[in-house]
Amino acid sequence: MAPTQPIWLHVCAVNAIPRLGTRVLTHAGGDIALFRTESDSVFALRDRCPHKGGALSQGIVHGEKVTCPLHAWNIGLTTGEACAPDIGCARRFPVRIDAGEVYLSFDETTGSGAAETLGGVTA
Numbered sequence: 001m002a003p004t005q006p007i008w009l010h011v012c013a014v015n016a017i018p019r020l021g022t023r024v025l026t027h028a029g030g031d032i033a034l035f036r037t038e039s040d041s042v043f044a045l046r047d048r049c050p051h052k053g054g055a056l057s058q059g060i061v062h063g064e065k066v067t068c069p070l071h072a073w074n075i076g077l078t079t080g081e082a083c084a085p086d087i088g089c090a091r092r093f094p095v096r097i098d099a100g101e102v103y104l105s106f107d108e109t110t111g112s113g114a115a116e117t118l119g120g121v122t123a
């Protein structure tokens with residue numbers, strides 16, 4: 001059996017996400033926070049802090065981290081891992097940027113029908 005190819009779904013333009021800011025992609029499996037760094041890299045994490053569920057999309061982006069608004073844990077955007085000494089992980093979604101457009105990859109753990117369950121990007 002051939003390996004499954006990743007499914008890349010168009011989300012929005014990079015410029016739809018403010019630099020050092022966030023946007024939320026609604027998804028049936030739980031909202032996804034999109035983060036844009038100062039250098040225009042884009043990352044996507046489940047919008048739920050691994051500590052007590054704070055909305056990471058309401059956090060402060062700095063470097064390749066976001067600081068949760070509730071108790072100030074720092075979460076690495078490249079991995080979703082909490083920075084030491086804190087322990088936990090927010091689910092990360094692979095991101096691809098092509099011609100200024102953002103695409104997310106979903107796999108079988110996301111659930112079937114991901115394409116149909118993506119909502120819009122909101123502030």
Ligand code: FES
Pocket residue numbers: 049050051052053054068069070071072073
């Ligand atoms: S809920 Fe994010 S640091 Fe506590």
